[in-house]
Amino acid sequence: MADINHSLEKKIKMDIHTREIDLTSRDPKRINEDVVKVDFEDVIAEPDGTHSMDGVWKLSYTTFTVSKYWCYRILSAILGIPVSLLWGFLFACLSFCHIWAVMPCIKSCVIESQCLSRIYSLTVRTFCDPLFEAVGKIFSGMRVALRKEV
Numbered sequence: 001m002a003d004i005n006h007s008l009e010k011k012i013k014m015d016i017h018t019r020e021i022d023l024t025s026r027d028p029k030r031i032n033e034d035v036v037k038v039d040f041e042d043v044i045a046e047p048d049g050t051h052s053m054d055g056v057w058k059l060s061y062t063t064f065t066v067s068k069y070w071c072y073r074i075l076s077a078i079l080g081i082p083v084s085l086l087w088g089f090l091f092a093c094l095s096f097c098h099i100w101a102v103m104p105c106i107k108s109c110v111i112e113s114q115c116l117s118r119i120y121s122l123t124v125r126t127f128c129d130p131l132f133e134a135v136g137k138i139f140s141g142m143r144v145a146l147r148k149e150v
Helices: 001-016 053-142
Strands: none
Touching: none
16 A cells, blocks of 8 residues: 555656646636737727728738737747746746745744744843833822813
8 A cells, every 4th residue: 555655656746747738728827817918909999980991900900910929929939948948947046045045044033033032021021020010000099180270
């Protein structure tokens, strides 16, 4: 049973890096749904009373759509892999810094602040609490009366 669990864990870890990529759903988490979804109607619109010729409008639509499509494809073919390499490098560096520098630093600060908070708490309880209790007892015997004189 342990061998089965071990091999299953090993297969799951391997699948993370070797799994097939989905070529139909390229934005499964929908991170770019609202940002870059720009159609012809979102950019160019003719209000009522101001219309170009139908042929110009159709040709403009086709030109916009085809040029946007092919420009994106050409740019992604030329720059996609180098930019992916840069982003992979950046996120690897961020992960490294977070794992090896930020979290240990935060953990160290938490440990040190716990030590300092105990010292501060002890100091307050030792010196300030008796002082404030004494001042409170002094002023507890005072009575204030408000009178309105005409």
